[in-house]
Amino acid sequence: MAKKATKLEIQAIKKLFLENYPDSVTELNYTNAYELLIAVMLSAQCTDKRVNLITPKLFSAYPTVFDLAKANLDDVKTFINTCSFFNNKAKNLITMANQIIDNYGGKIPLTQKELVKLAGVGQKTANVVMLEYTGANLMAVDTHVFRVAHRLGLSNAKTAIKTEEELVKKFKTDLHRLHQAMVLFGRYRCKAINPLCEDCFLKSYCKSKERFKV
Ligand code: SF4
Structure with missing residues (x-):
């Protein structure tokens, strides 16, 4: 010790x-809160470098939370299959998108309390999104x-x-x-x-x- x-x-x-x-700032590439949330979710047990290789095609296929909410699960898996735990992450991404539409009208909630209620978002992911995007302490x-x-x-x-x-x-x-x-x-x-x-x-x-x- x-x-x-x-x-x-x-x-x-x-x-x-x-x-x-x-x-x-983070080395994850993103242009808005939606992309940052996805990139941080994917980065669990995965390097930022790999996430940055995956996200351009993923973001272009699903540019908004509304596109991701109605995505086909197997398609999302294919986009992210070089990422660890991609099966679970793909499911969580689609569920998370639906939760954001149902509960927040499609706008990414920017409080730690709300973020941790989303599928696949634990305290670390929520905190990284908050501190990176809003400069939260x-x-x-x-x-x-x-x-x-x-x-x-x-x-x-x-x-x-x-x-x-x-x-x-x-x-x-x-x-x-x-x-x-x-x-x-x-x-x-x-x-x-x-x-x-x-x-x-x-x-x-x-x-x-x-x-x-x-
Ligand atoms: S690089 Fe890390 S282990 Fe090495 S002296 Fe600095 S803090 Fe200590």
């Missing part, structure tokens, strides 16, 4: 993340955020939800920017295997660097 970061260290880590990733913990939080001693929690709670409590503000920063930092620098510790701007605060012989 990594040592816990002190209050002073937490403030320093937060400052460094915000300085090093001032304007970070929310944290979402994916595999990168989880790993980075643990390596820096920001959390020792076993689950993503508990880790999210701890990050919210510790960082308090700028959560949307910190989420994006931690995703990019984890994806390209503090990687699962062979992290780039040598010139890491957080090296002096890291509780795990010994493991990587820095």
Whole structure:
């Protein structure tokens, strides 16, 4: 278990993340809330790169929630079959589109409470949509955020939800920017295997660097 970061260290880590990733946004491609919601749903257990390969054809076949609501399930499966769990995701996409028409007149609801009621949308997906699209002060913990939080001693929690709670409590503000920063930092620098510790701007605060012989 990594040592816990002190209050002073937490403030320093937060400052460094915000300085090093001032304007970070998701790497998922989208042009509106409908496309973002679909892209985030597809990205569960799947890389953003793969999602970005899938979505252009999917969005062009179903440009609105109304088109997706009446889509043929097998057709949707074919569009997304290179994505993990595509059978379930295809079903959820069509159900989600129908729920949005039935309950919100076809407009994507932009509150966390409403988003999590949609098929295939859990807390992480809802938070990512909200923080990316509206800049809401929310944290979402994916595999990168989880790993980075643990390596820096920001959390020792076993689950993503508990880790999210701890990050919210510790960082308090700028959560949307910190989420994006931690995703990019984890994806390209503090990687699962062979992290780039040598010139890491957080090296002096890291509780795990010994493991990587820095
Ligand atoms: S020193 Fe290495 S393990 Fe620690 S935060 Fe930086 S990249 Fe990650």
